[in-house]
Amino acid sequence: xxxxxxxxxxxxxxxxxxxxxxxxxxxxxxxxxxxxxxxxxxxxxxxxxxxxxxxxxxxxxxxxxxxxxxxxxxxxxxxxxxxxxxxxxxxxxxxxxxxxxxxxxxxxxxxxxxxxxxxxxxxxxxxxxxxxxxxxxxxxxxxxxxxxxxxxxxxxxxxxxxxxxxxxxxxxxxxxxxxxxxxxxxxxxxxxxxxxxxxxxxxxxxxxxxxxxxxxxxxxxxxxxxxxxxxxxxxxxxxxxxxxxxxxxxxxxxxxxxxxxxxxxxxxxxxxxxxxxxxxxxxxxxxxxxxxxxxxxxxxxxxxxxxxxxxxxxxxxxxxxxxxxxxxxxxxxxxxxxxxxxxxxxxxxxxxxxxxxxxxxxxxxxxxxxxxxxxxxxxxxxxxxxxxxxxxxxxxxxxxxxxxxxxxxxxxxxxxxxxxxxxxxxxxxxxxxxxxxxxxxxxxxxxxxxxxxxxxxxxxxxxxxxxxxxxxxxxxxxxxxxxxxxxxxxxxxxxxxxxxxxxxxxxxxxxxxxxxxxxxxxxxxxxxxx
Amino acid sequence: xxxxxxxxxxxxxxxxxxxxxxxxxxxxxxxxxxxxxxxxxxxxxxxxxxxxxxxxxxxxxxxxxxxxxxxxxxxxxxxxxxxxxxxxxxxxxxxxxxxxxxxxxxxxxxxxxxxxxxxxxxxxxxxxxxxxxxxxxxxxxxxxxxxxxxxxxxxxxxxxxxxxxxxxxxxxxxxxxxxxxxxxxxxxxxxxxxxxxxxxxxxxxxxxxxxxxxxxxxxxxxxxxxxxxxxxxxxxxxxxxxxxxxxxxxxxxxxxxxxxxxxxxxxxxxxxxxxxxxxxxxxxxxxxxxxxxxxxxxxxxxxxxxxxxxxxxxxxxxxxxxxxxxxxxxxxxxxxxxxxxxxxxxxxxxxxxxxxxxxxxxx
Ligand SMILES: Nc1ncnc2c1ncn2[C@@H]1O[C@H](COP(=O)(O)OP(=O)(O)O)[C@@H](O)[C@H]1O
Ligand SMILES: [Mg+2]
Numbered sequence: 001x002x003x004x005x006x007x008x009x010x011x012x013x014x015x016x017x018x019x020x021x022x023x024x025x026x027x028x029x030x031x032x033x034x035x036x037x038x039x040x041x042x043x044x045x046x047x048x049x050x051x052x053x054x055x056x057x058x059x060x061x062x063x064x065x066x067x068x069x070x071x072x073x074x075x076x077x078x079x080x081x082x083x084x085x086x087x088x089x090x091x092x093x094x095x096x097x098x099x100x101x102x103x104x105x106x107x108x109x110x111x112x113x114x115x116x117x118x119x120x121x122x123x124x125x126x127x128x129x130x131x132x133x134x135x136x137x138x139x140x141x142x143x144x145x146x147x148x149x150x151x152x153x154x155x156x157x158x159x160x161x162x163x164x165x166x167x168x169x170x171x172x173x174x175x176x177x178x179x180x181x182x183x184x185x186x187x188x189x190x191x192x193x194x195x196x197x198x199x200x201x202x203x204x205x206x207x208x209x210x211x212x213x214x215x216x217x218x219x220x221x222x223x224x225x226x227x228x229x230x231x232x233x234x235x236x237x238x239x240x241x242x243x244x245x246x247x248x249x250x251x252x253x254x255x256x257x258x259x260x261x262x263x264x265x266x267x268x269x270x271x272x273x274x275x276x277x278x279x280x281x282x283x284x285x286x287x288x289x290x291x292x293x294x295x296x297x298x299x300x301x302x303x304x305x306x307x308x309x310x311x312x313x314x315x316x317x318x319x320x321x322x323x324x325x326x327x328x329x330x331x332x333x334x335x336x337x338x339x340x341x342x343x344x345x346x347x348x349x350x351x352x353x354x355x356x357x358x359x360x361x362x363x364x365x366x367x368x369x370x371x372x373x374x375x376x377x378x379x380x381x382x383x384x385x386x387x388x389x390x391x392x393x394x395x396x397x398x399x400x401x402x403x404x405x406x407x408x409x410x411x412x413x414x415x416x417x418x419x420x421x422x423x424x425x426x427x428x429x430x431x432x433x434x435x436x437x438x439x440x441x442x443x444x445x446x447x448x449x450x451x452x453x454x455x456x457x458x459x460x461x462x463x464x465x466x467x468x469x470x471x472x473x474x475x476x477x478x479x480x481x482x483x484x485x486x487x488x489x490x491x492x493x494x495x496x497x498x499x500x501x502x503x504x505x506x507x508x509x510x511x512x513x514x515x516x517x518x519x520x521x522x523x524x525x526x527x528x529x530x
Numbered sequence: 531x532x533x534x535x536x537x538x539x540x541x542x543x544x545x546x547x548x549x550x551x552x553x554x555x556x557x558x559x560x561x562x563x564x565x566x567x568x569x570x571x572x573x574x575x576x577x578x579x580x581x582x583x584x585x586x587x588x589x590x591x592x593x594x595x596x597x598x599x600x601x602x603x604x605x606x607x608x609x610x611x612x613x614x615x616x617x618x619x620x621x622x623x624x625x626x627x628x629x630x631x632x633x634x635x636x637x638x639x640x641x642x643x644x645x646x647x648x649x650x651x652x653x654x655x656x657x658x659x660x661x662x663x664x665x666x667x668x669x670x671x672x673x674x675x676x677x678x679x680x681x682x683x684x685x686x687x688x689x690x691x692x693x694x695x696x697x698x699x700x701x702x703x704x705x706x707x708x709x710x711x712x713x714x715x716x717x718x719x720x721x722x723x724x725x726x727x728x729x730x731x732x733x734x735x736x737x738x739x740x741x742x743x744x745x746x747x748x749x750x751x752x753x754x755x756x757x758x759x760x761x762x763x764x765x766x767x768x769x770x771x772x773x774x775x776x777x778x779x780x781x782x783x784x785x786x787x788x789x790x791x792x793x794x795x796x797x798x799x800x801x802x803x804x805x806x807x808x809x810x811x812x813x814x815x816x817x818x819x820x821x822x823x824x825x826x827x828x829x830x831x832x833x834x835x836x837x838x839x840x841x842x843x844x845x846x847x848x849x850x851x852x853x854x855x856x857x858x859x860x861x862x863x864x865x866x867x868x869x870x871x872x873x874x875x876x877x878x879x880x881x882x883x884x885x886x887x888x889x890x891x892x893x
Contacts, residue, residue, distance in 0.1 A: 357770045358767070372756060372775075
């Protein structure tokens with residue numbers, strides 16, 4: 001534009017990809033995509049699952065070959081045939097799934113393939129020194145002799161980053177680096193990336209979380225269905241705009257929540273305690289009740305007892321003491337089958353390792369947990385026809401994108417796997433739904449869908465126990481919110497009258513409401529205002 | 531989504547078709563080299579073997595007789611596999627089941643056919659099931675890995691059977707330790723009694739059909755029943771099975787029991803079929819272990835297992851007959867080939883998997 005005289009001219013991009021097309025059998029993963037990166041910027045690449053982000057970056061990194069198109073490096077047309085060639089251009093990539101050797105040490109993992117040697121003799125100490133320097137340059141400590149298998153996911157990711165830096169990369173591609181991290185780990189990743197930028201590195205950052213884009217990036221490129229939809233400066237865009245670009249239509253980032261219409265008490269739990277193998281209380285004396293038409297949210301940092309509470313409630317684990325009553329019937333430590341028969345559905349937090357069996361078909365997953373119900377089996381045999389028919393209906397109704405109901409669940413995208421689980425639980429018309437992290441790791445469109453369905457259930461007078469570490473989600477969906485910290489409720493709030501900041505304070509245990517009051521509020525014995 | 535189906539087809543063809551066949555061909559090639567080094571023409575050797583097996587219906591019948599027990603022990607492996615368990619204990623389960631069925635056969639001698647015959651099979655199944663359930667139980671209660679416990683239980687079974695036969699069931703005058711003979715009511719009818727055009731006077735018997743029927747039932751069990759659904763769920767992902775309210779402990783024990791039960795019936799072919807009609811331990815050694823190879827070669831699918839078992843029957847029956855013609859080739863050549871098949875198969879499968887991955891990557 002004419003008035004833009006900030007600099008003489010925009011700097012030439014460091015990397016330019018032009019007209020990149022890549023076809024996989026049956027999908028056009030990249031459809032003449034243009035993409036360019038400036039030296040020294042943090043460039044976010046966003047899009048829903050399957051948009052083609054990973055494919056585009058794997059082409060840049062030489063893992064996939066492109067069908068057509070051209071890559072320019074500092075304006076020179078280049079051929080990047082394999083990752084080795086990419087390394088020579090100073091391009092490194094941290095993959096979505098880590099590629100470390102668990103029994104080997106940090107040094108050995110990082111130097112693997114780029115060992116420092118003098119006259120053919122491995123110089124391990126030299127490598128170690130360089131690694132420590134690199135690590136302290138970007139602001140973290142590392143034990144170079146620790147074995148990978150002893151390290152947390154967050155630390156492993158740092159090792160992956162170091163591995164790339166060790167190869168003297170100037171351009172770092174990170175594929176959904178935050179997907180596997182806890183909120184705290186995300187914070188320290190931000191710090192690392194900012195430090196890297198200060199050192200003059202260029203960063204390409206794949207994600208589908210818009211908050212991260214707004215927090216971190218200088219520019220953002222949006223992809224949808226293999227096409228590039230647009231590139232924006234962060235100052236000139238908004239979450240709302242990006243979400244619309246990603247999905248290709250208006251997206252509601254805020255959930256529409258109607259006035260609550262509360263009915264009878266659905267579930268009442270008192271003094272619930274879960275102890276682990278060492279006898280430590282993971283859930284400590286928790287009581288609450290949920291009414292028809294109410295969403296009871298539990299907010300908290302992961303690992304404060306939420307998982308254990310829910311698993312004991314739904315028959316996977318057991319309470320060591322306490323009672324659970326669902327409309328007069330005692331369901332304390334009932335097994336999974338009794339829980340389901342009583343009309344309690346459960347969307348577990350771990351989609352792949354609880355919620356489904358990836359080697360089962362869509363149909364088989366659709367009846368998981370309900371396979372013993374009269375609808376789907378008699379004493380011996382499964383009712384395969386009914387199973388298929390119901391799965392077919394659910395795929396239709398919940399808009400699950402799958403080639404067929406005979407497809408293995410592993411080949412569905414994360415969002416569609418989650419929809420399948422939601423479809424299964426809601427199709428049984430539970431009166432109480434326990435939903436843990438119901439939108440974790442799925443894209444904007446699917447999140448919107450899940451939120452809408454949950455709110456529909458609430459409107460129908462169903463009860464909902466919602467556990468989430470996304471505070472936005474908790475606040476926008478819940479009626480009452482309990483904050484859990486080290487297995488105890490530290491406060492109870494009215495969702496309309498609290499804020500992320502307030503919940504945050506209680507989540508770290510720095511503040512607590514009076515214990516007896518919390519209990520009575522959680523049990524609905526006194527109003528929240530008191 | 532045609533491409534998906536195409537790549538699934540490719541996967542099946544490569545893993546379940548090409549890989550086993552390549553393994554077999556390589557085994558024959560290596561076997562051939564060994565035979566050449568013994569100064570014999572391998573083509574003559576193998577073609578003699580082929581005509582001994584397939585040249586006459588009698589040959590076919592003998593081959594089936596030799597194949598039948600492998601069919602049972604291979605099913606034991608494959609069934610456990612479906613539930614994510616690696617049952618290496620078919621050998622021990624076979625011995626315990628075999629002694630149990632012989633015991634019923636020589637104890638309840640007054641019972642008529644087919645009652646005694648069926649009771650013997652049940653006893654064989656239960657004996658093997660018991661021996662299979664123990665490692666299942668140890669896994670569930672103590673977390674002991676079934677590979678270790680099934681191997682250990684093999685040794686215990688062998689010693690136990692030996693002890694029981696020598697000290698309780700054997701007449702010291704017999705010289706070779708074996709049990710008394712089963713009563714006539716326990717005899718398994720030979721195949722020519724059932725299939726009219728089958729040659730008489732061979733030892734192929736109804737146990738071959740029993741195996742096929744069991745394989746069919748297994749398919750129904752796994753794919754159409756609630757129990758099968760739970761067994762597969764437990765095998766594929768115990769955490770998700772637990773979420774689904776499935777009692778994974780009981781399913782694990784049950785799977786190991788059924789698996790052991792199949793192995794327990796393996797020796798019915800020898801004991802109840804035409805022949806000596808008593809339990810003779812030394813005659814069955816290795817059939818349980820070979821079942822592992824047969825199961826893997828058959829890619830854990832019933833049709834594949836029949837073919838693989840027949841191949842093993844072919845080799846074994848051929849080895850017995852071909853000695854007359856080529857006395858300088860020891861019959862252990864066959865065991866070498868069986869081992870090579872297994873080793874090569876594992877390698878080829880891994881290569882095929884890598885190849886498919888590369889293919890996927892390149893699009
Ligand atoms: N190796 C592959 N073989 C076949 N299809 C693939 C392969 N990799 C990706 N795809 C397909 O290409 C599309 C884009 O995938 P991907 O680049 O992984 O998306 P994203 O990273 O944006 O989630 C998807 O439809 C995916 O199924
Ligand atoms: Mg991706």
